[in-house]
Structures are given as C-alpha cells and as structure tokens.
Amino acid sequence: MDKQQYLEVYRHSLAHILAKAVIEIYGKDVQYAIGPQIDDGAYYDFVLPEGQSISENDFAAIENKMHEILNRKEAWTRKEVSRAEALELFKDQKFKTELIEDLPEDEKITVYYTGDDYIDLCRGPHVDNSQELLGAAFKIHAASMAYWRGDEKRDRMQRVYFYAYPTKAELKDHIKMIQEAKERDHRKIGAQLELFMFNETAPGMPYWLPRGWQMYRTLMQYSRQLQRKHGYHEIAAPLINNKRLWLVSGHWAHYLNNMFIVPGVDGFTKADVNVDQLVDSLEDEGADVKSSKIEAGSLVYNRENLDTMAAKPMNCPNAMLTFKRKTRSYKELPIRYSEYDVLHRKEKSGQLNGLLRVQEFRQDDDHTFVMESQIKDEIADIISIADEIYNTFGLTYRAELSTRPDDFMGDIEVWNRAEASLKEILDEKYGPDGYEVNEGDGAFYGPKIDLQIKDAIGREWQCGTIQLDFQLPHNFGLTYTAEDGSKQMPVVIHRAIYGSLERFIGIIIENFKGSFPFWLSPMQVGIVPIRPEHNEYARKIEDLLIENGIRVEADYNDVNMKNKIKEFHNYRDPYILVLGDKEAAENTVSINIRGNKKLNNVPVDKFLEICRKMNKTHCLDLIDSLD
Secondary structure (H helix, E strand, C coil): CCHHHHHHHHHHHHHHHHHHHHHHHHCCCCEECCEEEEHHHHHEEEEEECCCCCCCHHHHHHHHHHHHHHHCCCCEEEEECCHHHHHHHHHCCCHHHHHHHHHHCCCCEEEECCCEEEEEEEECCCCCCCCHHHHCCEEEEEEEEEEEHCCCCCCCCEEEEECCCCCCCHHHHHHHHHHHHHCCHHHHEEEEEEEEECCCCCCHHHHHHCCHHHHHHHHHHHHHHHHHHHHEEEECCCEEEEEHHHHHHHHHCCHHHCEECCCCCCCCCCCCEHHHHHHHHHHHHHCHHHHHHHHHCEEEEEEEEEEEEEEEECHHHHHHHHHCCCCCHHHHHEEEEEECEEEECCCCCHEEEECCCCCEEHHHHEEEEEHHHHHHHHHHHHHHHHHHHHHHHEEEEEEECCCCCCCCCCHHHHHHHHHHHHHHHHHHHHCCCCEECCCCCCCCCCCCCEEECCCCCCEEEEEEEEECCCCCHHHCCEEEEECCCCCEECCCEEEEECCCCHHHHHHHHHHHHCCCCCCCCCCCCEEECCCHHHHHHHHHHHHHHCCCCCCEEEEECCCCCCHHHHHHHHHHCEEEEEEEEHHHHHEEEEEECCCCCCEEEEEEHHHHHHHHHHHHCCCCCCCCCCC
16 A cells, blocks of 8 residues: 555544544534545534534544544444445435435445444445554644535535644644645735735625736736747737637537626527527638537527627637638748636636635636647747746746546547647656656647646646647638648647736745735835925935836825834835935935845935846845845
C-alpha cells in the first residue's frame, strides 16, 4: 500500500470513529449520512436530534470521545449483505436507506462493524482493528451546514470536518499552513485595501473598487504590451449570443448547465421548427452544421427557443466568426485574436469562493489560427510568454496534459493526432517525466496543456491553459487557401496565461499579502505635506509624478502628519513622501519605504528615476537604497 492509499484508509477509518463518537454523545437518534476522506482529513454529515447542534465548543468533547473509542481497540469486521439485509440493518437510518435503494439490483453491498455497536454502509477498505489508529493525529476544525446530496431542497445537515495526518508533526505543520492561509486570505485583505466587494444581488460577481480596478487594469496593460510584441491583435465581441451560435459550437450540448440563459420572445411562441429547418437557417448564415445536426438529434424546437440568448461562457465561437468574415490565405497565418471580454459561467452557490471561483470574470484569452505545420512553434512561443509572465510574479508552475473526455466532440483519429502533437511538445520542453497526464480532463473540443501554478503556501491552481482544437474550425466551416490553391481547415489554439484575472488576482493578493510590487500597486506613492504651507510644493511633486506615469495620491487635509502617514501605510503604498521646509527648499523628498525603512532628502530626479526603473522592469522588490 503506497502512502496515498494508506492516508485514504487512515482518514476514512477515522471518519467512522467520528460518526461513532457523535452517536455515543448525542444518542441513537442521530441520522448519519456519508463520511468521505478529503485532501487533509475527512468529514461526516449528520442530522442530530431536534434541538441539538454541534459548535466549536463541542469539538474537544468529540475528540476526547474519539480517543476513548480508539483505546477500546475494537475489531473492524467487513460483511457482505443482501439488499434486504442492508435495508433491515439501516431501517432507522433514512440516508443510508436512500443510498441502498439507489444501488443497482446486482450491486454487491458491504457493511463494516466497529466493535459490536456501530455499523456503517461502506465499500472500504478500512483498518482491521482500532489499535492501528492509536496515536492518530487528528483535530476537528469546523462544523458547517450542508444539504443532503448538495440539493438545497433536501435535508439540512451538520457537516463536521477534521484534519488527519500520520504524525503530530505533520498535523502541526498543516495547522500552521492553514493559519498562514487565513492571514493571507484574499477576501480579508481585499476588504482591508478596498480592492473589491461582493453583493448578494450578484452572487459570485465582484464589484471592483477604484484601487482594485486600477490593479486589474495594470495587469491587463502588462498582458497587452507583452502580447503586442508577439504579434497578437485584440478584438471585442458581443457578451450575449443567440442559441444558434452555441448549437454550432457544441456548447449547447456540452456546457448548457454552466450557461446563463436569456429567454427570447418573438411572437412565434407556438410555431414548431424541426431540426432540418434549424439546420437550413444555420446554413443560410454560412455555418457548417453537420456536427450541429448530430448534436441536435431529432428534437423539435419551438420557434421562441430559437431566439433564446445566452451570456457567453467562452470567447471561442466569437473568434471563429471573426476569422470567417473574409477569405484567408496561408500567408496570413498564424492569426492571433486576443480578447478580454466579460464571461459568465454558472456555478453552484456552495462552490463560490471569493475571487478564486466566481460567476463573472475576464480572461487574457486568445484564439490563434494556424496550419498544422505551425503548431509546434506557436505553442513553444506561448510557453515562452507563460514563462515570462509567471517569472514576473515569482510563480512556479508545472504542466499537465489533459486528454479526451467521455463527452468529446468529433472524430477519435483527429483527437489522437492532437494529443500526439501536444505530447511531443511537452516531451521536448519538459522531458517525458517532466509533466503529468490527466486522463479524460480535456475540453470537449480538444486536448489541452494545463499550467498549474503554486501559491505562497504550496497550493496549486490551474490558471494557464493551451488547448489544441480541430473541432470548432470544422463546425464553423473555417478554411484558408493553401499554397497549392486548395482549401484547407486551420487548427485553433485556445490560450490563456493568467486564466481568470479574478482568480489570478486572488492568488497574487495572497502571495504578496497585499504588499504588491511597485509596478502593480494600486497607488504607488502617497504624498504627505507636513503642514498646509507645504501643500504647494506637494502639488508640484504630485504633478511631476503623474506626468511620469506614477500612480500617486496626496492628503492635503489640515490634520496630523502621523495620521496621514498611517492611512497610506494601511493601504500599503510602497513609498510615502513626507514633504516639509527642507524638502521644498532643496527640491528633494523624504521617503517612508514600506517595511519601515526611510530615506531622507532624496533628489526629486533621483526618486523619479527609481520609480520609472521599477515600472519598466517589473521589479518584485522595492528599492530601499540609492547606492
């Protein structure tokens, strides 16, 4: 048994011990549901007898009961039972009964006894005796509300979470990491720095406040500047599109549950339109709808449904139409269309997580149209862009190859060719053992390379992606004129480096703990005139900084100087200039550098040189010396 298998058995067995402890404390009327292991421990879902609940004050008592149970050194017994026997065993447990009734008739059913008085419905495996768990390092850390089977219309349950690791040292390290994560929480820091907010009227859709929007725009500006050097051209397209577009692209068949739908009304609410008529209407618009017809099957559509609109979850169909607007030659390829349009993807409310999982976002998106012979060089160039961007933020990453999913669209041979192309590129860039293969996790239209970046506390996030697509060009009937005069179909490379800018910003807020590099900081310089008579000189410095592209804010209020400095310090402005008689007389600035260092009487031109240098070179560290 390898370490991962051992951890799964260890944690899942402790979940049963948790359930047994809760039943012994709260009584036989406890309804217990499921208790799976998770990445850092496990949880169990319960419905307690009326009037009872589990809070943080109860964690220690439950942990003590778990240790007491382990010290009994009870045997664990696995038993196969019939469907009827299982239903009899769990006749007083509504959730277990439902799980049993949902099993196929021929499903093998197993139960596990822990001692003689606790039984659970489980496939296992588990330990043979509780003594194998003696000395177990675990800690209950949360009790939250959950719905049975994730359905908000079903029973409300209490979900009790615990951490579990093989040793106390590992548990201690994990708890320390969790505490560090809390201190870095982008939601907390974002509120403190007034970067963004959420409102219940638009769940999962952030409001960007002035300081946060400035940082957002700076990220886009950096991306745009870099992409221009690599031959990208930016476009913008409608944010909602007719259902017919999504039928052609395949999103209606493969991605509908994640789309926000806007029903159309056109006065033809009773007129049925069959698939052939639908296909004809799409062909009139110049689309190749062969695969679209397959996706639609023999369903009959209502005319009003044809005017249904959807907020776009992806930019790719719009890029296809942009490419198709005129005849193309092989001499034009590659054609690179970048987009920063707003996207909407419907998520379950329980999956929303600050900026890290939202329903409205932008991507540094691109769709590049190439000949097959250009794939290798183009993807190599994309990876070079990723390397440059991630290095700028001090981020490391690893690559994954994600292959054909079960709900793929198109021909298997085309998929095989696309996967082979990406594998060859990855082998050459990272070596055969330098990346992982994530079977079945490709997009429905093509395989992809995912770039998993690591954050400050070691967690991984999928941000960058490079997707090879032979399917959408076929669906949209895209062609170019080859050198021999024949019509050929281009290949499309879908690409993002930041990925969701919202997610990327959430990650870097936590990485930098809100103390951003100079070039990225919402406001780079705060100006504090010591007294009102120094305001004139302060305005001169402010104007000079603005002329040089430096983001600056000044406080001209007649209040205590220390209060002004404190305000800019709380916003974590990299440099705070304190200006008084000496500075005005000598045309200098005195600088409070973030981190409590100071430089006095720095010539203004020297300070401007420092600021321009850091903006130009995207320095990660502040310059704190003139040496």
